[in-house]
Amino acid sequence: MFLQTSSYRGLLEHKQEIFMIYERFFHAYYVGCKKSCALTSCGAKSALHLKLENHSKKRGTPMQKHPSMPPYTQPIIRVSNLSKTYGGGFQALKNIDLEIRQGEIFALLGPNGAGKTTLISTICGLVNPSGGQVSVDGHDIITDFRAARKMIGLVPQELATDAFSSVWTTISFSRGLFGKKPDRAYLEKVLKDLTLWDKKDNPIMTLSGGMKRRVLIAKALAHEPRILFLDEPTAGVDVELRRDMWEIVRSLRSSGVTIILTTHYIEEAQEMADRVGIINKGEIVLVDDKDNLMRQLGRKQLILDLHQPLDSIPPELADYGVEIADNGQQLIYTYDTTGERTGITKLLQALSESGIRFQDLNTTKSSLEDIFVDLVKNTT
């Protein structure tokens, strides 16, 4: 099902990357592209491929790290105006609107108590919403809960397992619970992919914490869900297992499963996600393509502390998009490190030509972390 060999993946990656852009721009030439991709993967560059490359430059780097399925843009989960007020009167979710696209990895990032688990639990039917709607592939999670839930696998944040059952019993139970006929071969594959096969007859309480987490993943996958929720899959997991987990998630995605994961680690979102949503105090404060965020990450600012304050930007500098800050004491120039030219030399030249002197010069780089901290601060 998942976990392909790496050489095969390399090829696949290359092809799919092209397919993806292709699908967006050259819908009519589907067969043609297939041929050209085959060619390009052997080293020949067709005209079409060059064209595609140009497009890819304009749109930024496509998701290279993922052996990706084409990123479908139609939403598989639609959350609209969802709110949740707990019994004690605490409002954990405030009018959440969110769409999860089919086939993507969506990372929900937020500090402790932001409402990540509440949001996931509501979609999965563990928490009654106080208002709003959620639909999963068009099925309302309340009026059509069977159809909606059949599609979903959930790996909870807490390690809750049936201590006395064996691994095999517990995953067979999970499959049956979701109304699926027994399928030894499939379950065997799931366990093998999660390297749990040799533990299949052991009682769960004899497994290590990392193995228990994988058992929970196996349980969630036992009924062949199309959507997988992972609530902090790498919390309390060592570096090696975290890498394993990422690998598992990627291969699941390449088998067509839509994945929604929550995390505190920006690194994780950066590493894994196609899109990132940031939630704070029950509100979604930002949803964006990871690549867009990364592009902002590539942005740097040059800050010049001026000798003499400026009232307004001199006309000579109008083209550079500089801004005045700190009551005219500072000039800020934002540039893109990924661009071919930063324009710094020109700017400095222009400055000296117009007689603007500065006493200090700084550059700052924004990271996803900064974006995150900024957003979280602004909503407090």
Next chain:
Amino acid sequence: MNFTAVKSIYLFEMARFGRTLWQSLISPVVSTSLYFVVFGAAIGSRIDEIGGVQYGAFLLPGLIMLNLLTQSISNASFGIYFPKFTGTIYEVMSAPVSFLEIVLGYVGAAATKSLILGIMILLTASLFIPIQIAHPFWMAFFLVMTVITFSLLGFIIGIWADNFEKLQIVPLLVITPLVFLGGSFYSIDMLPETWQTVTLFNPVLYLISGFRWSFYEISDVSVGVSLTMIMVFLGLCLLTIWWIFKTGYRLKT
């Protein structure tokens, strides 16, 4: 109806019972034997008959009821309380199963276990006294209705309880006294008149009376009343379950 899911829950619960089969069967068998030795032999030698039935035999229906009631409640309450306690309930709650199916799975398994127990006690008793059942159909009917009703009650208690004390308290402080005072070991016309009236408010009396009638055709109250009462209990439990289902009480936040 997701029968595969009901079956999964049922079998999972039965497997859990299977792991503790030895403990769960040995204790009622031992306690039944003790009752027969102590009450039947020691006391029974002084009260030779009640209503024309030898005292040891008279005890049997009450003893079975005592065990069925307490076991049904504790099996079913524990069955649903435990996953709530460990957190594994999340899976059942997020599965494409209705509350009805969850109830069928858990309560069905608890009731089955109690039924097996009832039969075990009957077999143990046959070692001490000659068993005679006047109305086997009604005996089985009372048996089945009782385990279902009280497993439902246990399920409700298991959902209501949010700690182990609460889980213990109902069987201990409510059920056991009701069974003891409900004529398990005596006929109520052996009591003073005022107490007879008080006893009529004890719902368990109707169960034991009806059940005893199915064995020996003697009863404290008429069989029709007994049957009505058990149906009323069942109805009340179903109503409560329906309400839990509607509100998600203690299961959903």
